[in-house]
Amino acid sequence: MMVRKSDSLRVLLLRWLLAPLLTLLAIATLISFYSVRVATTRAFDRALQDPIQALVQRIVFVRGRPVLLMSQDSLRSLFTHVYDKAYFQIADDSGKMFAGNLNLPIPPSLMESQAGASHSSRMSRLSTAGASKLMFYNARYAGRAVRVGAMWMVLVDTNGVAHPLVVQIAETLIRRDRNLYELLALTLMPALVIALAAVALVSQGIRRGLEPMEALRREIASRSHTDLRPVPEEHAPLEARPVVMALNALLSNLAALIDGQHRFLANAAHQLRTPLAGLQTQVELLLREPLPADTANVLHTLLDATRRVTHLVNQLLALARAEPGAQYLLRLQPLNLADVVESMMAAWLPIAQEKNIDIGFELQPTWCVADKLLLQELIGNLVDNAMRYTPAGGVVTVRCYRSERAVIEVEDNGMGIPLNQRQNVLERFYRVEGSPGNGCGLGLAIVTEIVRQHQATLEILDTGNGVGVCMRVSFVRREH
């Protein structure tokens, strides 16, 4: 069976269950409607026989000719229905009418089988005395559709002469049509109820049946992209278990792969750190010696490059630590953001002084639950950015306060981040074009990972004075 892209299992099941079910129901309704219609047509036809018999009984022979002996009143009472109009005629078998107000030809099919009898010898005519044949057919009379009951019979007069006669009664179809509509309503109504019930029950059944699949979908959809734990197989319906097992195998391979990459990155960065530190110390020592100017220049370039690589390695290590699934174990503890900022101030002041940046602090006791090392990493990166991307003479403010959440903000009046790049700067190795300094584009990626690890949020906001940027991180608040 071809499964189209847009077909959900629900739609497929609905289509395959409901379509045949409703078709069967429609066929059953049609069959029952037709059989009931045949039965009622027969009943109405049978009722038409009575007035025919009544007429026949009133035929007498006067001088060998048939005459209908019936008063107008009797006739009226015989044919006056509430709704329908009725007509009758009595004719001999050549079609010559001798009583009645109906003028319909005798149906040939009624006469065909009697031809032999009416044109045979006197003896054989006698032998057919008392024989009769009855038929019913639809016709049009006086501009209206009618049902006609026609009876051929042979009456024998007192002289023993046989008279083949045809009595026809035509009746309009009002009662029959009414009956038919009632019948239609009676057969359609239950069919409609059954159809609606079938649609409701089948949809409900499918919804219930697919509920475990839906639960599975919710379970997978609610996960963060870093959650690679296996999906519990026992929650999956039997039919979906192979899929879940395959998914779990994939997740476990993926987890192993990511784990391997983390390890590799952390190890490589760690291994690079020691020789880089050695290299930097050696160059710094060399630079203390009296050196020719161009050698000193080369050494300064070398020192600069070494510092950049050391910074890159440190950022890579920090990222490896902050990423989920890293070997680093989160040590969550209640922390006062103000304390953490104060403990880091000493490192920033000389840099701020060197760059001629006015760094200020607005610190209220603000408690949250966090990993101290990662929190320092986060704040460090934000303040580093603020000082790095604010020109000399600028102002940087670090503040923390309690609102709905525990908030820390680092605000500057520097170059700011264009609105359309605020998402991009969170990506690894992304730098706004023309950014000064020798950053490697990992700081905000590290911040993003740490924010995610702490279920915190990061906002990049405009400042009140139209320049610079305000980086706001909000943690879950903790009362102390």
Ligand SMILES: Nc1ncnc2c1ncn2[C@@H]1O[C@H](COP(=O)(O)OP(=O)(O)OP(=O)(O)O)[C@@H](O)[C@H]1O
């Ligand atoms: N306070 C800020 N003001 C202006 N631009 C900023 C600010 N903070 C970040 N940016 C922009 O976002 C980019 C990415 O910042 P991020 O901290 O991730 O990397 P980096 O500072 O370039 O390198 P790293 O932090 O890894 O040394 C920066 O290159 C800079 O263009």
Ligand SMILES: [Mg+2]
């Ligand atoms: Mg940075």
